């Protein structure tokens with residue numbers, strides 16, 4: 001990881017020094033243990049701030065649409081690059097203005113899992129090989145990285161960047177055996193149990209919309225939940241309003257979700273958002289053999305209408 005971090009700093013510095021880009025978007029040390037924070041680096045001497053570790057969990061593609069007047073370099077994991085491809089395909093990004101610093105990803109560690117396993121407040125954390133070492137005032141615990149990954153990362157099928165201008169580090173082997181294992185687990189439950197699970201999860205939502213803000217594919221100028229004339233769904237924190245929000249958002253991401261898990265990581269209530277989007281990803285895969293954000297120019301099935309296509313659901 002340290003070698004990779006150094007390579008990112010060198011590339012960031014080189015790009016800014018040479019004037020190839022105006023801005024490098026990457027990660028820096030977070031203000032709390034178990035956190036890395038997105039950082040915007042504008043001067044070559046500030047490239048020293050860039051880091052790379054198991055807590056670089058944000059999908060940095062989320063920032064790219066907002067900065068159109070600059071040449072940007074972005075540090076990108078597999079899922080960030082899938083979002084970049086999907087945004088290019090939706091005509092939201094100009095490929096020529098983005099320099100992609102591709103970084104093969106070993107999976108991001110769920111800071112909440114580490115905090116829960118620790119017997120007290122975690123004050124410092126470090127990585128030693130394949131282990132995470134978390135320390136507090138009177139304890140030091142070790143966790144295997146593989147057992148502490150975010151659910152989306154444990155199920156990741158594209159940890160390596162799918163598009164890049166430079167690739168730093170060696171590509172990694174894919175570890176996920178079944179990307180839809182969690183969805184299948186829920187599909188197997190009786191309908192009443194599935195409905196109860198959905199209702200219970202939705203009910204915990206506080207409608208903070210952090211999931212929407214963290215998602216690179218949620219970019220509507222006016223979200224359907226904020227629309228008042230007409231009002232599409234109930235705006236209160238009621239069961240109907242909360243379930244409408246969860247279902248509406250998942251549907252809007254059908255065939256567009258890149259499986260990054262940024263929504264789930266940002267949720268302060270730790271709601272299981274992965275299974276809803278995962279279920280729709282699975283449907284799109286089974287019906288159309290399509291995975292989002294893999295090929296520039298390949299549009300999502302629901303964005304393509306063929307006048308002569310049938311109305312049944314056969315692929």
Ligand code: SF4
Nearest residue numbers: 078079105107153156
């Ligand atoms: S979803 Fe894949 S690429 Fe993205 S952070 Fe997780 S393991 Fe890395």
Ligand code: SF4
Nearest residue numbers: 215257258260261263
């Ligand atoms: S819905 Fe969640 S997993 Fe899908 S692209 Fe958005 S943030 Fe990533």
Ligand code: SF4
Nearest residue numbers: 205206208209211267
């Ligand atoms: S981040 Fe969580 S609590 Fe906030 S709106 Fe999304 S699902 Fe609800």
